[in-house]
Amino acid sequence: MSTAPLPLHNISRLENFGHSLKRVAYVFRPEHTDELPALFEQAGRAGLTIGLRGAGRSYGDAALNAGHIVLDLRGLTRILDWDADTGIIRAEPGVTIEQLWRHALPQGWWPPVVPGTMFPTLGGCLAANIHGKNNWQAGPIGEHVLAFEAALPNGQQVTCSPQQNSELFYSMISGMGLLGVFTSITLQLKKVHSTHVRVTGWTQPNLAGMLAEVDANKDEDYIVGWLDGCARGSALGRGQLHRATYVHADEAPPTRSNLDLPASIMGIPKAILPPLMAPFVNNFGVGLVNFAKYTANRVLENHKSYLQSLVEFNFLLDYIPGWERIYGRNGLVQHQSFIPAAAAESVYREVLQLAQRRGLPPYLSVLKRHRPDKFLLSHAVDGYSLALDFRVPSDPARLVALAAELDAIVLAGGGRFYFAKDGMLSAEHTQQFLGAATLAKLSELKHQTDPQHLLQHDLFRRALAS
Ligand SMILES: Cc1cc2nc3c(=O)[nH]c(=O)nc-3n(C[C@H](O)[C@H](O)[C@H](O)COP(=O)(O)OP(=O)(O)OC[C@H]3O[C@@H](n4cnc5c(N)ncnc54)[C@H](O)[C@@H]3O)c2cc1C
16 A cells, blocks of 8 residues: 655654653644544555544553554534533533533533543543542443444444444443544533532541441442552551532532632642652652551541532542652553452452562552443443552563553452553453453454554554454
8 A cells, every 4th residue: 555644743742641651643633523534534545543632641551652643632622512401511522521510510510420630531531431439329421421423434423322323332432442533422411509519538447448438438429548558567458538428509509719729738839749749759758658648637537527629529639730740750650450349358458468569569549439331341340449550660660560460460350450541451461351252342343433443552552452
């Protein structure tokens, strides 16, 4: 096949959220969805593949496509329809979670499922089928999608819903941008009577206690645990829990005032926090900070209940913009595993102990409760997830080796993985967790929607290409 070269000025360097990967690609930024068919044709003529990218907030390589084309879809930011009576919104895929809540919250509606950050796009959230701290209650975001429209690389434009083209609906949502491009998304938002939730915080002295408490509170609107990944022995897996419930206007009248995250934390301006935190980003420093935090919370936050805005509760990780940079030059990676409830304690005990033995304790560890869903590349189980943030050491091979060991422990416990967070899973381990039937279905659908295999990314070639 003869190929047509692409303009050199489109060449850019892209990174993953954790800044552990740096890749060069031809980057195109469409501003209208009707530009997509021509871009597919152009890629075909150039003999290159296309990777889709929203806000680039995936921790691993899901939005990177080294040496090929990346379509940066952040220019597709129109809200196409909005009904403040029903809470149904139709939007382009580059609309962010932040744009969504800023648009809808003043009128009493909130995105039913949000990740721990407000910056991802709707397209990226559907492709990964994100979950929130309310996964047990609300399921993944896909369960709140009424319909979407998509441009397929085979030239077709399709509308999908649970009733129409349902197989594609349940596969493109979770499908990591490998089957087509979402061009509009219709989402049912959740009615809220206040801009605030009632939050209760408390601690547990070990892993068994954390798991038991997350399970006991899974019917609350939100429940999340923060583990001290450095604690050992009988304190292994100790941590802090936060549960939150929606409240009525009588308890907390909706505020019309500024709902932005606070500009300072404990009186310290946010901008100067990263340099102040950087000296503690090592095993000793994190261990010390975790110990201080756990002890302080045990005393100060023991079952204390307070009102917090939905924005503050859900987007704790956005308080300090660019916090991920404090992990240094090699960046960070996340390992998130999903384990059936019965196996969770023994698997997570092994996972935490192994990471500590290898000298690579996780610096941030988040525990959630999940339930299964029916999307093709689902990460969910009836059980728990534990998301572990690791600093990439000066010899990254140590972390790669640890990740492979952790993956084997997770698989032996019947666990699953999440492509939005993953950057190291091998093709063999992917096959074990997804199973041959799911991979065959993905391949069959890809053959129909994308016969030339135009849609690819680094994650696809690493873990999913058969
Ligand atoms: C601090 C932080 C906290 C997080 N917390 C959570 C959490 O609590 N729960 C959770 O589930 N996730 C969480 N995430 C992960 C994040 O929600 C997902 O990675 C999400 O996919 C990011 O969206 P994005 O717009 O940045 O997409 P990108 O990272 O740019 O892309 C993700 C995938 O979406 C595909 N894609 C993008 N746009 C389209 C489109 N229009 N059509 C088809 N495919 C498309 C891409 O090909 C890619 O495979 C968190 C991430 C961060 C950085």
